[in-house]
Amino acid sequence: MPDKACRLCRRIVKGNICPACKTSDLSKSWKGILVVVNPESDIAKEAGITAPGKYAIRVK
Numbered sequence: 613m614p615d616k617a618c619r620l621c622r623r624i625v626k627g628n629i630c631p632a633c634k635t636s637d638l639s640k641s642w643k644g645i646l647v648v649v650n651p652e653s654d655i656a657k658e659a660g661i662t663a664p665g666k667y668a669i670r671v672k
């Protein structure tokens with residue numbers, strides 16, 4: 613089964629619940645992966661990401 617992306621935080625989730633948002637509002641329609649190692653970086657700040665992890669760039 614393909615990974616899904618959380619519609620709220622765009623985190624790429626394995627399973628049916630986002631561990632950050634505790635929501636099952638996940639999408640199979642997403643594009644691009646952004647790997648955030650340092651949430652203090654400009655790229656993470658621009659994307660509004662506050663925790664390290666793998667994120668989808670676009671979620672439908």
Ligand SMILES: [Zn+2]
Pocket residue numbers: 618619620621622623630631632633634
């Ligand atoms: Zn989430």
